[in-house]
Amino acid sequence: MSLDLAQVLDVLNSKFPQSILDVKEYRGETTILISKDKLRDIFGFLKEKFEFTFLADLTAVDYLEIKSPRYEVVYHLHRFGPDCEENVRIRIKAEVSEKDLSIQSLTPIWSGADWLEREVYDMFGIEFTGHPDLRRILMPEDYGPYPLRKDFDVRDREASKESFKKELEQGPE
Numbered sequence: 001m002s003l004d005l006a007q008v009l010d011v012l013n014s015k016f017p018q019s020i021l022d023v024k025e026y027r028g029e030t031t032i033l034i035s036k037d038k039l040r041d042i043f044g045f046l047k048e049k050f051e052f053t054f055l056a057d058l059t060a061v062d063y064l065e066i067k068s069p070r071y072e073v074v075y076h077l078h079r080f081g082p083d084c085e086e087n088v089r090i091r092i093k094a095e096v097s098e099k100d101l102s103i104q105s106l107t108p109i110w111s112g113a114d115w116l117e118r119e120v121y122d123m124f125g126i127e128f129t130g131h132p133d134l135r136r137i138l139m140p141e142d143y144g145p146y147p148l149r150k151d152f153d154v155r156d157r158e159a160s161k162e163s164f165k166k167e168l169e170q171g172p173e
Contacts, residue, residue, distance in 0.1 A: 003079060003088045005030050008050055016042055029091060036073075036094040039104045043092075046077060047109055052090065054078040055106065058116035060096075060124045064150035069097035071126060075106075096126055105131040123148035142166065 012032070013020050019042060022033040034042055046052040057076040064070060072093045079088040096103055105128035106113040117128040118137040125146040128134055135141065140163040145152055 002086055003050065003081070005088065005090070008046075008090075011049070012042065012045075015045065029089070031091040031093060033093050033095070036096065036103045039094055040106065040109065043075070043077075043106055043109050046090075050079065051081070052077040052079045052088075054080065055110040055112055055116075056089070058106070058113060058120065060120045060126055060148075062124065062148065062150045069095040071096040071098075071101070071124065073103055073120065073126060101125055102127040102129050104129055105134075107131055122146070125149070 009020075009023055009030075009032070016034075016038055019035040019038040020032060021035060024031045024033075054077065055075065056078045057074075059074050061072045061074060062070060063072070072095055075092045075094075077090050077092065079090075080086060081088070094103060103126060105117055107117065107128075108130065114132070115137060117131055118134060120126050121128060121131075121134055122136045122138050123146055136143065139147065143163050145156075
C-alpha cells in the first residue's frame with residue numbers, strides 16, 4: 001500500500017501545529033518548511049511513524065540579500081516502503097539566521113548525517129548542536145572563511161596562503 005503524503009502532512013500539522021510553517025508541491029515533489037526548534041522531534045516522528053528510514057541528503061542554501069533568514073538547511077528523506085517497492089521522497093527545509101548559525105544535529109536519528117553535517121559546517125559555517133565530532137572535513141582546520149557562502153571572495157587568497165604556509169613550516173608529521 002502506497003503512503004499518502006497528504007495524510008502525512010495532516011498528521012504533522014496536528015502533532016506539530018506551530019512548527020510546520022509552509023508546504024509546497026511542485027512537479028510531484030513535496031517540500032515542507034519547518035521551525036528549527038522542533039527539528040529532531042519532527043524527523044524522529046517521520047522515521048518512527050511513517051518509516052522514512054533513509055536520509056538521502058543534507059545540504060544548505062545561502063540566500064544572501066534575497067531573503068531573510070539568510071540560510072536554509074535542506075534535508076531529503078526517502079521511504080522505501082515495507083517491501084522496498086515503494087519510493088516516497090520528501091524535502092524538508094529549516095531556516096537558519098545569521099544571528100544564530102546553529103541547528104540541531106540529526107546524528108542521533110541517522111548516523112549517516114555525520115559527514116553531511118560536517119560538510120555543511122565546513123562550507124557554510126552552520127553549527128550542528130549535539131554533533132559528535134563537528135570539525136572541518138574538506139578545508140584545513142585553521143581556514144577562516146566558508147567557501148560556499150555567497151559573500152566568499154574567490155579572489156582573496158590570504159586565508160589559503162596563511163593555512164598552507166603554516167603547514168609548510170610545520171612539515172610532515
